Amino acid sequence: MYTEKVMDHFTNPRNVGEIENASGVGTVGNAKCGDIMRIYLDIDDNGVIQEAKFKTFGCGAAVATSSMATELVKGKTVQEALEVTNKAVMEALDGLPPVKVHCSLLAEEAIHAALWDYAEKNGIVIEGLEKPVNDIEEKVEEEDY
């Protein structure tokens, strides 16, 4: 069902983890639908993404697209990172099954959410960046068992 590249990025995901005091953090998705992605970006004074990390709750495609998206934005400027669309992520993974295309959209949104957070923290406007709709404002309620 998945391409070799997807399986590779699922089995050996790149950039899993957190960045302390990250320049920007974005969390998108919805536990109800089964996918949550959180992307951390470390952006230097020149607006270049030095480091990208992620944490993802979701299926194989969700993990693989997070992994690929973080790989693609590393070393890019904020403006260049905006060009990392869901299409670019999918192409880099040699494609996704149709039912999993939403995972690549989520990866794009997670990047945008992290960039939005960075822009807000620094009081800047990133041209062409809109506030991501899937941003999670409130944390999921925990239930005990």
Place this chain on the structure above:
Amino acid sequence: MIYLDNAATTKVSEEVFEAMKPYFCEQYANPSAIYSFAGKSMKAVNEAREQAAKLIGANANEIYFTAGGSESDNWVIKTVCETYKNKGKHIITTKIEHHAILHTCQYMEKQGYEVTYLDVDEMGLVKLDDLKAAIRPDTILITVMAANNEIGTIQPLAEIGALAKEHGVLFHTDAVQAYGHIPLNVDEMNIDFLSASGHKLHAPKGIGLMYIRKGIKVGSFVHGGAQERSRRAGTLNTPGIVGFGEAIRIAGERMQENVKKEIELRDYLINRVLTEIPYSRLNGDPVKRLPGNAHFCFKFIEGESMLIMLDQKGICASSGSACTSGSLDPSHVLLAIGLPHEIAHGSLRLTMSEETTKEDIDTTVDELKVIIERLRAMSPLYEDFIKKQKN
């Protein structure tokens, strides 16, 4: 490979395969033919029918071979609706039925029938008071599964059957997961129709049956011939039927021993998982449960990722997560027992056969522990949970 998806399908056993073999290239006659060459085939079919009936305390002339559980379920619902439409147009079922029942009921709703989908309790059990309250003068059928295919909960069939009989309503049970695995008796349980499938008990795929109580009027579903007392047309699937018969014979003979062995192994598995994996829960009733079924939810992780990682370790399992069903919603069964979406996504079903060993279970649990730890380390939900705990 460790195969723990026996609720999806089972391996055809060597004994079953041996019994079927002569009916492909040697005894290939159409059993319905007049010549003596066909006689042996018909005899084999009737012997299988005897076995199928004996297992549930029925008579051979109450057994009709079909292409499987889904056909049997479709048959009973659609033809009962048609046959009894003058009495009423109301069906009672549950929210946790197999889609062969649920989708057929939804289809009948479009044809102008009314369906009550009963809630179940947190263990997945039908509430008898709810059932009683749902019965109306125009109710023509109650259809409740014998045991659930996901969480393994066994329904109180005798009590349901008694209620149906008391109110003069026909009672069907989808026994695909139960037939050949746990004792069933159509008279003691007042069952009027019962669906079963061969491939869940080491017979091949594509063969099933329906039990119809003698004297009950119901139409044909597949038209076109006089086979199966004119109730189910189509050339008899002789090898399939013979294999099914042999599988039923073996299942009946070894049921007591298999049930004991599987329950022991199942409870060992459940105990290891619940004590060794934090934030895990068992779904379904711990006791009123299919002998070979264990079903868990693991918090903070998603089922498909878990299945792929298990597969990479050579372990075949299944999940009720959305990603494995092709929709965005997790299993209707897990939602019906009251699990929130995010927890239902992290489900895992392990279903054993009599061939499953303790070593298989130990390997699976050991691998599972590592996999869950890895996925949790990757999960933003787990990160939030840990941070919240520290504060």
